[in-house]
Amino acid sequence: MTEPLLDVRHVKVDFRTEDGVVHAVDDVSFELRPGEVLAVVGESGSGKSVTAMTLLGLTRSPNASFGGTAKLRDLDLISATDAELRAVRGRDIAMIFQDPMTSLNPVHRIGAQIVEQIRAHEDISERDAMERVVELLQRVGIPRAGERVSSYPHEFSGGMRQRVMIAMAMSCDPAVLIADEPTTALDVTIQAQILGEMRELRERSGTAILLVTHDLGVVADIADRIAVMYAGRIVETGTLDEIFYDPQHPYTWGLLGSITRVDRDRPGRLPSIPGMPPSLSDRPEGCHFRPRCRHEFDACPKYPELARRAPDAPGHLDRCWLSPDAKRERRVMADGEIGLEAGGVTA
């Protein structure tokens, strides 16, 4: 196995608010290797976006405190100075945001906004930088890129703007691309195109991608590995196949059960996980999913380490105290596949 490019260990992010300390991210660890796509999935408020933005130092504020390490090669992004972070941002780690309609500055031309990033990191003339921008825009499928560089963001559609964001992210050939819900604000056909662009980017330049999403359809399309987050913690992580075909954590079962699938009969009603995620300033002891879980038993109030619990898969880790056999038993099997309508999920 190659050395990890990005090595995140026990990262913790707390925000002090008027209602107490919010533990937005708690003991999050993962690795990202060159050319790999790791998808971080979870519902709103699970800490996935905070994790992503913390890697770029975008959550730094007087009210935030951080723990753990996130090594990009030799630089720890958590303890790095602002100047060190600034040098890394956009050059080694680039980020694409959820809403392409608001992520570009409305008063500057598209081309100038990308040139600005290139020239922040490289000693290159305005003209050379602009040439590269035209090439980048062509590559992400923007027609007449030579003219469109002088357009303003409001003259582009949402999908086009997200392509511009991707071109911007690619402009300094970063080792890591963080994509925070890159397709959420787009309609489905555009989503597919944007995912195609990201896939191509990974294949051509070997960029590792950290994909933050709540859309399991997107995950199935592009991810190599998955980390499932719940209430600030990663509750399960493994390869795409491990998570989709052998999920260990009841929360993952619920998540998988609540998506519509064209290859299955439609259930009468789409299953959902009962209850609400806990408040991040007042979380239950031990397993955070406990109050919503059907399978709660006496071990659950103990803190569950993210550990290998399934014997046959070394990279497949989870935080559920149930024995692997109990897990397999409780995920009711149907037609040789996991019938996720049952188990930890109510229909």
Place this chain on the structure above:
Amino acid sequence: MAAFVIRRVLAMGFVLFAVSVLVFLIFNVIPNGDPAARMAGKNVTPQVVEAIRVEWGFDKSLPVQYATTMQKLFTGDLVSYDNRVNVVDEIVRGIPRTFALTIGAAIIWLVAGVALGLFTAMRAGHWTDRLVTVLALVGISMPVFWLGALAAYYLGYKAGIFPNGGYSPISEDGLFSWVHHLLLPWVVLATLFIGVYSRVVRSTVLDTINDDYVRTARAKGLPERHVMTRHVLRNSLIPVVTLWGLDFGLAIGGGAILTETVFDLQGVGQYFAESIGRLDVPPVMAVTMFGAFFIVVFNTLVDIVYALLDPRIRLQ
């Protein structure tokens, strides 16, 4: 753009017409407004008043009187009922004084307002932010005539640091004397606006700083200075520039009356105030047209500049 300007010019003609008719009517219906009686003075026979009335055309119908007044205004022949001095000459004499006051004050309040607004936005919640906020509210609350009188009395008359009012043209006593005479009026006129602008800038900067594109700018690895100037300030100053243009037009068009009067600058505003006191219709008409003209012109300029600053806005 050309169509926009043409339409605005036509609209301006209409606004000036409406304003002048209104002012003319008001001065004809207010009590004690009969110009012939006042021109004749006290203790005169009705025959004398009647003679003046006929001589000056006050016996004609209102529309005719209005038309004559406007015609004289635009040919530069309009004279005061009170002292027979040519009104246009008086305004032309006052223009450099009024412009010197308002332009200087507008620059001071823009620069100081933006600087203080930015400072407080960067330190939102800090005690310095609260201190400046309180000072800004004090500045907004102080009446110009009161602040001006205090400044003129203590810094001018008592301490002798500044001249005791008056205007000193550059052509006569040079630049230093000009600035020396204008410094207090500038600061006094600017104080209210500095307070307002610092609050406006603070809130627009705080709005902008949390915008997604500012986060994008940081994620691009731009130096913080560029993030602040090219992204935060560039966007948050758009409404401020708009406000500035409107306030500047207002200040020229009559907003500086109190400051001019307190410091005896003898500008257009002071002329206006004195003419109103004498119920002297011709100068009031002329200055009203002068003021309305600048207010309308600056409104139009603001719209044009707004479209230049924000590409999403189109002049149609």
